Amino acid sequence: xxxxxxxxxxxxxxxxxxxxxxxxxxxxxxxxxxxxxxxxxxxxxxxxxxxxxxxxxxxxxxxxxxxxxxxxxxxxxxxxxxxxxxxxxxxxxxxxxxxxxxxxxxxxxxxxxxxxxxxxxxxxxxxxxxxxxxxxxxxxxxxxxxxxxxxxxxxxxxxxxxxxxxxxxxxxxxxxxxxxxxxxxxxxxxxxxxxxxxxxxxxxxxxxxxxxxxxxxxxxxxxxxxxxxxxxxxxxxxxxxxxxxxxxxxxxxxxxxxxxxxxxxxxxxxxxxxxxxxxxxxxxxxxxxxxxxxxxxxxxxxxxxxxxxxxxxxxxxxxxxxxxxxxxxxxxxxxxxxxxxxxxxxxxxxxxxxxxxxxxxxxxxxxxx
Amino acid sequence: xxxxxxxxxxxxxxxxxxxxxxxxxxxxxxxxxxxxxxxxxxxxxxxxxxxxxxxxxxxxxxxxxxxxxxxxxxxxxxxxxxxxxxxxxxxxxxxxxxxxxxxxxxxxxxxxxxxxxxxxxxxxxxxxxxxxxxxxxxxxxxxxxxxxxxxxxxxxxxxxxxxxxxxxxxxxxxxxxxxxxxxxxxxxxxxxxxxxxxxxxxxxxxxxxxxxxxxxxxxxxxxxxxxxxxxxxxxxxxxxxxxxxxxxxxxxxxxxxxxxxxxxxxxxxxxxxxxxxxxxxxxxxxxxxxxxxxxxxxxxxxxxxxxxxxxxxxxxxxxxxxxxxxxxxxxxxxxxxxxxxxxxxxxxxxxxxxxxxxxxxxxxxxxxxxxxxxxxxxxxxxxxxxxxxxxxxxxxxxxxxxxxxxxxxxxxxxxxx
Numbered sequence: 001x002x003x004x005x006x007x008x009x010x011x012x013x014x015x016x017x018x019x020x021x022x023x024x025x026x027x028x029x030x031x032x033x034x035x036x037x038x039x040x041x042x043x044x045x046x047x048x049x050x051x052x053x054x055x056x057x058x059x060x061x062x063x064x065x066x067x068x069x070x071x072x073x074x075x076x077x078x079x080x081x082x083x084x085x086x087x088x089x090x091x092x093x094x095x096x097x098x099x100x101x102x103x104x105x106x107x108x109x110x111x112x113x114x115x116x117x118x119x120x121x122x123x124x125x126x127x128x129x130x131x132x133x134x135x136x137x138x139x140x141x142x143x144x145x146x147x148x149x150x151x152x153x154x155x156x157x158x159x160x161x162x163x164x165x166x167x168x169x170x171x172x173x174x175x176x177x178x179x180x181x182x183x184x185x186x187x188x189x190x191x192x193x194x195x196x197x198x199x200x201x202x203x204x205x206x207x208x209x210x211x212x213x214x215x216x217x218x219x220x221x222x223x224x225x226x227x228x229x230x231x232x233x234x235x236x237x238x239x240x241x242x243x244x245x246x247x248x249x250x251x252x253x254x255x256x257x258x259x260x261x262x263x264x265x266x267x268x269x270x271x272x273x274x275x276x277x278x279x280x281x282x283x284x285x286x287x288x289x290x291x292x293x294x295x296x297x298x299x300x301x302x303x304x305x306x307x308x309x310x311x312x313x314x315x316x317x318x319x320x321x322x323x324x325x326x327x328x329x330x331x332x333x334x335x336x337x338x339x340x341x342x343x344x345x346x347x348x349x350x351x352x353x354x355x356x357x358x359x360x361x362x363x364x365x366x367x368x369x
Numbered sequence: 370x371x372x373x374x375x376x377x378x379x380x381x382x383x384x385x386x387x388x389x390x391x392x393x394x395x396x397x398x399x400x401x402x403x404x405x406x407x408x409x410x411x412x413x414x415x416x417x418x419x420x421x422x423x424x425x426x427x428x429x430x431x432x433x434x435x436x437x438x439x440x441x442x443x444x445x446x447x448x449x450x451x452x453x454x455x456x457x458x459x460x461x462x463x464x465x466x467x468x469x470x471x472x473x474x475x476x477x478x479x480x481x482x483x484x485x486x487x488x489x490x491x492x493x494x495x496x497x498x499x500x501x502x503x504x505x506x507x508x509x510x511x512x513x514x515x516x517x518x519x520x521x522x523x524x525x526x527x528x529x530x531x532x533x534x535x536x537x538x539x540x541x542x543x544x545x546x547x548x549x550x551x552x553x554x555x556x557x558x559x560x561x562x563x564x565x566x567x568x569x570x571x572x573x574x575x576x577x578x579x580x581x582x583x584x585x586x587x588x589x590x591x592x593x594x595x596x597x598x599x600x601x602x603x604x605x606x607x608x609x610x611x612x613x614x615x616x617x618x619x620x621x622x623x624x625x626x627x628x629x630x631x632x633x634x635x636x637x638x639x640x641x642x643x644x645x646x647x648x649x650x651x652x653x654x655x656x657x658x659x660x661x662x663x664x665x666x667x668x669x670x671x672x673x674x675x676x677x678x679x680x681x682x683x684x685x686x687x688x689x690x691x692x693x694x695x696x697x698x699x700x701x702x703x704x705x706x707x708x709x710x711x712x713x714x715x716x717x718x719x720x721x722x723x724x725x726x727x728x729x730x731x732x733x734x735x736x737x738x739x740x741x742x743x744x745x746x747x748x749x750x751x752x753x754x755x756x757x758x759x760x761x762x763x764x765x766x767x768x769x770x771x772x773x774x775x776x777x778x779x780x781x782x783x784x785x786x
Contacts, residue, residue, distance in 0.1 A: 038744045114499075122393070171735035177743045178743065179743060240556065241559070243559035244555055244559050265474070
């Protein structure tokens with residue numbers, strides 16, 4: 001945390017953005033849109049992506065005002081000591097909550113789709129311990145891991161996409177406007193927060209080589225995930241039709257077990273491992289952010305020691321809900337709706353406050369000295 | 370020192386291999402009984418089913434190489450159960466290994482059960498069971514599925530799953546059976562108003578001579594003689610709202626495949642009477658190289674669908690010995706004659722679906738839904754109810770290809786030339 005400039009380049013940064021948010025196409029996120037938007041669900045990521053331009057724009061603006069500060073320092077500066085603490089604490093709560101419910105969903109996916117006989121706690125513990133190990137290694141390691149695996153993950157995802165499109169029917173995306181234009185706007189804007197992870201990437205801005213990397217990474221990452229998730233959702237509709245897709249909990253996993261690769265029948269065993277390593281990258285990053293926020297909040301200098309405690313807590317909290325497929329799905333949906341306004345307006349508020357406090361002048365003065 | 374560090378790192382890597390075994394879900398492939406086909410019949414009591422497992426012997430592929438055990442290639446068990454899922458455990462009462470569905474490729478259902486009103490409930494077991502894939506093919510058998518599986522004893526394909534795979538693959542290629550799977554069954558059932566086609570099969574010979582034409586028959590009517598397997602796959606079972614209504618013959622299935630762009634059509638060898646010599650037949654190969662042109666007009670009092678089917682026809686042989694290759698006028702007459710014949714057949718089939726099944730197996734709902742901007746508008750229109758009264762105009766557009774390997778034939782005495 002004491003370093004102001006790190007070593008992470010654009011490609012690693014883009015890779016981790018794509019893996020953290022892009023992996024959402026393969027969990028229950030698409031299901032959020034299918035029930036309310038039907039065949040037009042693919043429009044949701046595009047609307048969300050376009051709306052997300054605003055918060056990302058302000059995040060980048062903030063860093064233009066304080067180029068040499070970490071995001072934590074910026075928040076503390078613009079909000080003052082006490083409000084700043086409260087904002088960071090709220091952000092930490094959101095992050096840890098997201099981590100708990102998302103990891104619970106992923107455990108459920110592995111449990112119901114692949115490992116039927118393995119106890120949930122074992123799957124959960126393995127998942128979280130890998131994530132914890134990644135978090136312990138630090139962000140540099142996580143991002144280089146992301147860069148190493150991204151090619152494999154995306155090539156397999158592309159293969160799946162091509163197979164789905166070949167074996168599905170493009171006509172299924174009609175009627176074009178799904179349940180209606182108003183429903184599309186309503187359905188997608190409530191879930192803008194599925195891209196909220198972009199906001200948390202601001203916390204690791206100080207590890208990047210320069211603010212240029214941040215800028216480039218954010219824009220390219222945003223464009224990529226928007227297109228990626230939208231195409232994925234469209235392909236699920238092509239395979240199952242809008243009636244069928246509503247009934248399916250995890251479209252990606254149902255797709256990879258439906259498609260056939262020539263004579264190979266059980267194709268999911270080819271694609272599942274890549275999904276798994278992408279999942280590890282995602283949760284390592286989530287875990288890392290939680291640890292980072294927690295340690296700065298409570299001024300813990302040795303971050304390594306809180307990792308096992310947090311890991312244990314996450315597993316226990318994540319195990320609480322009964323029938324996670326439904327319980328977590330509802331919890332997650334409501335949570336995403338709740339976070340949406342925060343994600344939309346917080347960057348703007350910080351930017352306005354930063355402008356008012358005249359941070360740029362102070363910084364420039366310091367730089368001049 | 371560095372060496373020891375590397376060694377410990379390496380040993381850690383090997384320790385990771387333990388995780389690859391899959392914890393509690395580890396599979397020992399020789400301790401599993403692979404059900405490649407499941408047969409479902411009506412049970413003795415209401416809401417009960419009789420389930421049949423066709424379990425293949427994976428060791429056999431090894432023994433084909435020469436040395437090996439003398440174990441039979443397959444095992445069949447039938448028992449009463451409540452559903453597909455709990456049957457896996459019940460099977461263990463007689464089978465030593467654990468039954469698994471991971472290699473399941475075919476679901477056979479007796480016609481009696483498929484026509485039962487509770488059949489849909491049973492099918493959703495398939496959607497819920499994680500081991501069953503949606504690519505499983507649905508086969509309806511005329512007799513009980515258990516009997517069908519017992520009597521299916523392929524002569525040359527000792528590995529029974531290979532037999533199913535091949536016979537269905539070539540059946541689909543020739544168009545005698547439709548190319549369908551469970552995913553399609555669910556999709557069409559959920560969409561309402563359209564018709565799903567399953568594969569129709571039987572081992573019972575129908576000697577009553579119902580066969581309507583050379584390639585117009587249904588499984589059981591083919592009556593092959595000789596020393597071969599008894600099971601026949603031909604025609605399709607018609608499902609509406611998840612329940613079986615009736616059957617289509619092999620010719621009707623072929624026509625449906627030509628009308629439906631979502632079904633893959635292969636090469637269909639078929640015959641037509643020669644327009645110059647009605648006693649003899651023209652042997653042709655029909656290929657559909659392009660998609661149909663579908664024009665839909667839903668406005669007004671008389672909603673219509675206009676369909677143009679592009680067909681590529683190769684005349685492979687004609688017993689009338691007419692030299693079509695040299696006479697373009699005769700070719701034209703032949704073309705018109707075939708077009709007319711196919712169009713009449715299409716019209717009859719469409720009337721049958723409108724009257725008998727009150728639904729279409731042609732996938733036109735996909736074209737219809739393009740006409741509506743939103744799902745509520747499309748659902749309000751209720752395509753399934755509108756279809757029986759719809760005016761459908763079919764026209765066939767034939768393009769002649771080659772006329773056999775040798776295009777000309779000698780003039781015979783008494784031939785039409």
